[in-house]
Amino acid sequence: MTRNLSGLLAPAAAVLLVAVVVAAVAGAWPPFVAVESGSMAPEVERGDLVIVTSTDRFPWGGLVGAAEPGAPTRFGSAGDVVVFDPPSDGQKPILHRIAFPVSAGEDWTDRADPALLDGDCATIAGCPAPYDGYITYGDANGEYDQSAGIAPIVREDWITAKALFAVPNLGWVRVGVDAAIARVGLLPTAVGFGGLAAATGGVGALLFGRIAARRTVRDDRER
Structure with missing residues (x-):
């Protein structure tokens, strides 16, 4: 027996x-996240399992935005893809790409891609930047998170991990576990x-x- x-x-x-x-x-726990939306398609689809690392873990340390010179290519485009957790009630962590860093008081729309903006600094809630942080976006969304109202400017301490690569469809197991925990x-x-x-x-x-x-x-x- x-x-x-x-x-x-x-x-x-x-x-x-x-x-x-x-x-x-990886220096992160858990070392993977399950993707529940299609905002990073086509490189990362719903149900994929994304392997992540700590943001300061060698040799993947540091955070680099898509607009910065020499930005690494991750998931088909330039710039780091990160997991961040805004301190909003009921909002799940978000897996999106860093566009560029901003400083407190900055009119960051001057450096933004006009195709990813809906309005100007006077009409966007997070402009001028209320604090230092990052502008982010989902590859499939076609608009900055801060312009679309998906997330405020992302503080560095909200970023919990950096994405390295994705395993197709393996994330459905994690999604199922999370749903079961929420239920029972x-x-x-x-x-x-x-x-x-x-x-x-x-x-x-x-x-x-x-x-x-x-x-x-x-x-x-x-x-």
Whole structure:
């Protein structure tokens, strides 16, 4: 019974170990985020799992906007893609691209792309900039977050991680977990998904074991 229990729990433990190792390398926890909107399409689609790192983690340290010289290319365009969490009630973290930094009191529309603006500094709530921060946008949105009212100017301390690459469709698992936690709570979700992972791993181990056993018997007969 102890051996069977260990075999069932091994896959879940392996998944947790991989997550811990990735987090240690990335310097962020959790080391991935699930994408729930299409605002960064086509490079990042709904249901993708995005691997992230700490913003100061070598060799990906620092934050570089799309308009800055020598900006790195990430997800098909220039500039870092970051996860930021505005302190607004009920708003989820946002995965968008940095356009450029701004300083307190600046009329940042002078440096903005007119195609991504809806109005001028007199009509945009975050202009002049009330504090130092960043202008951001979703690649598929066609307008700065601060112009569209999606988010205020993003303070640096709101930015929790920098995106490195995306794994297509793998994020649906994370979305499902988050939905289950919101519905039934953390503990029942952990027990349920842990049991499912263990059972799936146990069934897989059993099937592979039977295949290996049959192959051994067949080899013995052939000898």
